[in-house]
Amino acid sequence: MTPEQARNVIDEAISQIAPDADLGSLAPDADLRDALELDSLDFLNLVESLSQRTGRRIDEDDYPQLATMASAVKFLTAR
C-alpha cells in the first residue's frame, strides 16, 4: 500500500465516523482523537473501519500507532 492509498483509506474511515471532518486542514502530526474530538467508542469504530477497508488485522498493541495521521499512514504502509 502506498502512502497515498493509506491516506485515502484513513480519510474514508474518518469521514464515516465523523462525516463532517475537515480532513484537508488536519495536520499530519495532530492527535486524531483530540483534533476530531473522538471518544473511545469512536476510536474503536475507526479501528474497525480501517481494519475492514484494508483487510488487515489491527491489534490493540497497534493502537498507539494510529495516534496521528502521519503515524497511521506509516503504520498502514509498513507491512
Place this chain on the structure above:
Amino acid sequence: MPALGADMDEGTLLEWLVKPGDEIRKGDIIAVVDTSKSAIEVESFHTGTIERLIVGVGETVPVGTVLATIAEQAAAAAPAVAAAPAAAAAPAGPPEAAGPPEPQRARKRPAREPAARAKQRRQPVITSEKAQPAAASPLVRHLAEELRVDIATVQGTGPGGTITRADVQRAAIAGAGVAEPVTLPPQPGVAVTAAQPTPARPTVPVTARQPVTPLARRIAAELGIDVSKLTGSGSRGAVREADVRMAATARAPTQAPAQEREQAMRQAIGRLMARSKREIPHYYLSNTVDMTAAMDWLHQRNRELEVTERLVPAALLLKATALAARQVPQLNGYWEDDRFAPGDAVHLGVAISLRGGGLLTPAIHDAAELAPGELMAQLRDLVNRARGGRLRRAELTEATITVTNLGDQGVESVFGVIYPPQVALVGIGKIIERPVAVGGLVGARPVVITTLSADHRASDGYAGARYLAAVSDLLQRPEEL
C-alpha cells in the same frame, strides 16, 4: 402522551409510524415524540389494530393525552382502547400536581409489581431485533426510505448487527449514489441537519481555510454559523465547539429554536438536579481499584478477537457496577413515598454527553445478566442512538441506578448528583498508571477511582462501602464478569 423523562409535562408528536388499519403488536414502536431532551420512540402497550390517530403530527399536547385508539383483536366488539401511551400516562399525570411530573413516575406502579413490570419491559421490538440480525426497526427503515438509502446495502452496527438510525444516516451521507441533496427529517428545534453530501473520497480540500473540528462544524451547521468567519481558539487556530457556541450566542435571535431546545434541556436538567440536591441527603465514598487483572484479561481477550468484538474497559467497569448493584440491593431502586422500593433487576442508566451539549441517561436493561460483549454492543448502540438518533421510552424511564464515566475526558474521579428517584450514582474516572505498593514492593499499575454518591435515606455508608468493595472484587476476577 407518556411521561418520557426529566420533568416533562408536554410533548410534541413528531411522526406516526403507523396508520389506521395497521396491525400492531405490543411493543411495536408506533410514534416518535419530541421532548426537551430528545426525540423518543414510543411503543404500544397493546396488540391490535390502529383505529384512529387522534393527535396530529406537530401537535404539542400535555402528558396524559390519548394519542390514538387501538382496537384489540380479541374484543372486536369493544374497540377504542386507549393507546399505549395513555397506559403509561395514568401514573404520569399525577393529580397532586405539585409540580411537573417526575421523570420516573411512570415507573412507579410497575416497580411495585415486579411481575407486571417484567412483562411490560419485555418489548418484542427489542427481542425481534436480536432474533433477526441485520434487521432494522420500522423507524430505521422509514428513515432509510426518506433518505433514499437502500437498507440492504447498509452495514449494521447495533446489537447483533442491527441497522441503527446512525448507520442509515452515515450511509446517506457517505453514499455517493445519492443524487439529490440529502435532507434529514427535521428535528424540531434543531435548525437542521442538512447534511451536505460528502464525497466518498473527501480528500479534495474544499477551500484553504483554518482547521475546524468536526464537532464544531456539526454544531455550526446546526446553529447556522459560518465557520470561515470565526477565529479559532484551538491549537493551530482550529475552530472548536466553544468558538461556535460563542458566535452563536453573539447573534442570538436568528437561531432561536436550537437555542431554545438547548435551554429547555438545561432547564430540565437544572430542575432535576436541584431537586436531587434539595431532597436527597447525599453521602460520598471513593475507592481506588487495581485494574491490572482486568486490563490484562481484556488485552488477552481482545487479542484473540476481531475489532468488532473487542471490549473497551468501560464495558467491564459497567458490568462490575451492575453486578455489584445486584449484590447490594439497597443501592438499586427508588426512593418513593418515604420508603425504598428495590428495583426488580439492575437497569443500568448510563450518562451520555451529547455533542451539542447536555446529557441523557438511557438505561441498559438487565445489565447484570448481560455478557460483557453483549453489554458492550448495547452501549455502542445506546451511545449512537442518544447522539444521533432516537431513544425508546423504556430506556429513558426505567434506570434503577446510574453510572457516569468521565474517564475519556481525563477526569480522575467524579462525584455525581443522584438522578431522582434513584438512590445511587456511580462515578468512574480515567484508568491511569500509578505507583502501587504490592507485597512491600512498589510497581506501576493501572488503577481507576470508582466513586459512589448514595442517598442516605435509603442506605448507610456501610452498604455503600460494601458496594464499592464489591465492584473492586469483581474487577479482580474479570473472567467471571
